[in-house]
Amino acid sequence: MVEINSYDDLVAAANEAAQRFAAKIDSAISVNELMEIEPGIKGKKSAFVEFRKFLGRLEPDERPSAGAIVQEIVSNLNQAFDTKFQALKEIERKISLQEDRLDLTEVIAGLAGSPVGMRGKLHPVTQAREKLEDTFLGMGFSVEEGPEIETDWFNFEALNIPPSHPARGMWDTFYLDIGEPETILLRTHTSPVQVRVMMTQKPPIYSVMPGRCFRRDTPDARHLAVFHQIEGLVIDKGITFASLAGTIDRFTTAYFGPNIHARLRPAYFPFTEPSAEFEINCTICEGHGCRTCSNTGWIELGGCGMVDPNVFLAVGIDPEEWSGFAFGFGIDRLVQMRYSLPDIRVLIENDLRHSMSSRYN
Numbered sequence: 514m515v516e517i518n519s520y521d522d523l524v525a526a527a528n529e530a531a532q533r534f535a536a537k538i539d540s541a542i543s544v545n546e547l548m549e550i551e552p553g554i555k556g557k558k559s560a561f562v563e564f565r566k567f568l569g570r571l572e573p574d575e576r577p578s579a580g581a582i583v584q585e586i587v588s589n590l591n592q593a594f595d596t597k598f599q600a601l602k603e604i605e606r607k608i609s610l611q612e613d614r615l616d617l618t619e620v621i622a623g624l625a626g627s628p629v630g631m632r633g634k635l636h637p638v639t640q641a642r643e644k645l646e647d648t649f650l651g652m653g654f655s656v657e658e659g660p661e662i663e664t665d666w667f668n669f670e671a672l673n674i675p676p677s678h679p680a681r682g683m684w685d686t687f688y689l690d691i692g693e694p695e696t697i698l699l700r701t702h703t704s705p706v707q708v709r710v711m712m713t714q715k716p717p718i719y720s721v722m723p724g725r726c727f728r729r730d731t732p733d734a735r736h737l738a739v740f741h742q743i744e745g746l747v748i749d750k751g752i753t754f755a756s757l758a759g760t761i762d763r764f765t766t767a768y769f770g771p772n773i774h775a776r777l778r779p780a781y782f783p784f785t786e787p788s789a790e791f792e793i794n795c796t797i798c799e800g801h802g803c804r805t806c807s808n809t810g811w812i813e814l815g816g817c818g819m820v821d822p823n824v825f826l827a828v829g830i831d832p833e834e835w836s837g838f839a840f841g842f843g844i845d846r847l848v849q850m851r852y853s854l855p856d857i858r859v860l861i862e863n864d865l866r867h868s869m870s871s872r873y874n
């Protein structure tokens with residue numbers, strides 16, 4: 514700093530500092546840059562503190578006018594500083610809002626093959642669920658729903674799976690930390706809804722029950738931890754395995770068209786006897802074997818069977834009078850095969866490029 518020995522030196526130095534700091538304020542382009550200037554204007558060691566100290570060394574008649582000059586410079590600089598600070602802050606706030614913006618009305622433009630302004634669509638799993646519901650409504654079925662949080666009794670016991678039954682291992686379960694340990698859970702299948710329907714409706718019953726299911730399955734090419742099933746339940750007089758096979762044929766043909774190659778394979782479920790699994794030729798390798806079907810050429814779409822008399826007894830239906838069948842199909846798995854998706858996880862990845870495919874229309 515220039516040495517100050519007189520009133521004129523002081524005024525000259527104060528004016529020079531005023532110009533220098535005004536230029537710095539003017540050229541600052543960010544709040545950070547501006548903050549670096551602040552100590553020079555407002556700090557305890559700023560030149561203006563020195564100027565004020567020097568006032569005491571001036572002649573008494575010089576002090577008021579010198580003091581007023583320094584004071585005016587300081588207050589002008591403070592005002593310029595504060596105005597610039599607010600302006601920069603506002604600009605930075607707008608930039609940050611712009612950057613963080615979530616555009617929920619996003620127009621899919623610029624992706625290969627996409628018509629500008631293309632609107633969103635229902636998720637393929639929702640489309641499939643609606644299509645299946647329509648098919649069953651057309652066959653005279655009702656559509657029912659049940660809770661996703663279930664009791665152990667509905668999810669297992671009423672379905673002929675008592676505690677410690679080895680078949681519980683078929684469904685690796687998410688238990689909720691409510692009440693007694695392992696009594697409340699996220700349903701592992703839609704089968705508890707058939708129990709609820711049987712307890713509240715009298716046969717004859719023709720119902721389907723779509724909904725979300727949860728399992729501690731490690732996601733892979735064919736499995737998700739959260740997925741969808743559609744349960745079917747028919748109870749009437751004279752219902753046979755042929756009625757079951759015919760119903761499955763009707764709705765799978767409605768969903769896939771006539772050209773799928775399918776089979777029913779004997780299986781085990783504690784709540785149906787006899788039981789079967791419905792499989793189709795893998796639509797990715799057309800039955801030749803690939804990573805998705807673990808080289809078997811077949812993909813399981815659902816389980817089914819004739820309702821076990823023990824289940825009827827648990828819900829108060831006379832197995833001597835009534836017979837019935839039930840099935841539970843994976844909706845996500847149906848979608849995977851319909852669109853030949855090598856990996857089921859694309860359905861939950863939200864990658865818009867997949868939805869560009871005309872296959873999903």
Ligand code: FA5
Pocket residue numbers: 683701702703704728730735736737738739740741742744782785788813814815816817818839840841842843844845846847
């Ligand atoms: C059951 O869940 C039985 N409740 C089905 C049933 C109902 C049998 C009524 C008899 C009578 P399973 O665990 O096999 O069975 O599952 C049925 C279908 O759900 C599977 O074929 C598959 O399509 C689908 N699925 C099962 N686990 C998953 C998963 N982790 N991710 C995606 N889909 C799955």
